[in-house]
Amino acid sequence: MAQVILILPGSTDYDSEDRIQGNLDIPLSDRGQHEVSETVVQLRGLPLEALYSATSEPSLETAKAIGAALGLRVSRLKALSNVDQGLWQGLKVEEVRRKHPRVFRQWEESPENICPPEGETLAEAYARVDKALEPVLRRHKDQTIGIVASEPLASVIRCYVKKSSLGRIWKDHPDDERWEVLEVAAEAVAKVAK
DSSP: OOEEEEEOOOOBHHHHTTBOOTTOOOOBOHHHHHHHHHHHHHHTTSOOOEEEEOSSHHHHHHHHHHHHHHTOOEEEOGGGOOOOOGGGTTSBHHHHHHHSHHHHHHHHHOGGGOOOTTSOOHHHHHHHHHHHHHHHHHHTTTSEEEEEOOTTHHHHHHHHHHTOOGGGTTTTOOTTOSEEEEEOOHHHHHHHHO
């Protein structure tokens, strides 16, 4: 059975400022560098056979550190760019909550139905993930692979791998974990086997 180790990149200044990063390219902060070092230590004993990364600076920097430590080449997947948060990118979460309370509440309660102004829906991001990961899972159908991606795309990937509803995207998110092991759902395996 295939496994995906879903790895979050180290933090950026936007994370500590509680800003919406979306697909903006922000470098790792000092705290983020420390988180990456801790993640590398934690992943050392796991049987990773391949490592994939989104193309954002934090994801690539994290993946390269992991790859160097574990002797793995990093494969970049352009389709794993983070969810485009449109005009919300760069704003503090509290600012969006205050200026757009109804839409923000819907984003929290029914995220699959909301599109940030000039952004993309989670369904559009899910379609990108499906197109990018279907051949990856086929290639590694009985292996353990690592994927480095920022939130909220990491949560979209989690939904895809587990074949859970996008409506559960915020509910299935593990608190304060930098990485998690996901068993590839039987539905995903069946699709890959075709």
